[in-house]
Amino acid sequence: MSQNDARRLLDQYYAAFNAGDVAAMEALVTDDIAHDVNQGDRRTGKAKFVEFNAHMTRCYKENLTDIVTMVAEDGSRAAAEFTVNGAYLATDEGLPEADGQTYQLPAGSFFEISGSKISRITTYYNLEDWIGQVKG
Template sequence: MDALKIVKDYYAAFNDKNWDGMLALVADDIRHEPNQGEPREGKELFTAFMKKMDESYEETLTNMKFYVSEENDGTIAAEFTVNGIYNKAEDGLPAAEGQAYVLPAAAFLKVKDGKVVRVATHYNLELWIELVS
């Protein structure tokens, strides 16, 4: 299966809240580089992150655009709009009261041997805080 198809399936599973389907597409040694904080190494830490996110946020991604590297080396960039609801506060962030938000974001993914081995997500945290405050 080619990298673009895997990445599209990964995000389709995300939008369907099919966490098992999404996790089936990531490698055991996945490297997750969040917008803030230290990278996570391994499927176990990535799974814990996804569970925490699912408890705090309801998100759907729209306006998806994908870009394949010229080298065709499994690197895919994704640009999208995050449509979310903030349900449970996290440390250091505003109180959660079911606030809705719409936020532009992007990610860089790497696919190797049929699995996502890297996800690096980028968005404007200050804008998100403004939107939910």
């Protein structure tokens, strides 16, 4: 995949994310997607990615702004930095009680691209910052 094609793939992924179109996001990943979120366990496979997205949709409403992407020359790896603007809709296990609190959080993701799809997503953010914001 070319650098420009990889950049377009990420643009499509983030446009789908911001539109709340999880089906479109899921169509852009490989069947054996490796998905890492912050300090959690790796989820492997599209079924786990779909399950994660359903959970996130239930608990959070998020929009990403200030997205900056960087793509390797050969298009096989990429990174993105962005601001997460969110609302905490339903209590997530092990986290503070949800009451519609809003938050704004810097975050970043790393990607591997295989063929024409995303084969790995690793996302990082400061969980303690998020907890401090939703605790008030």
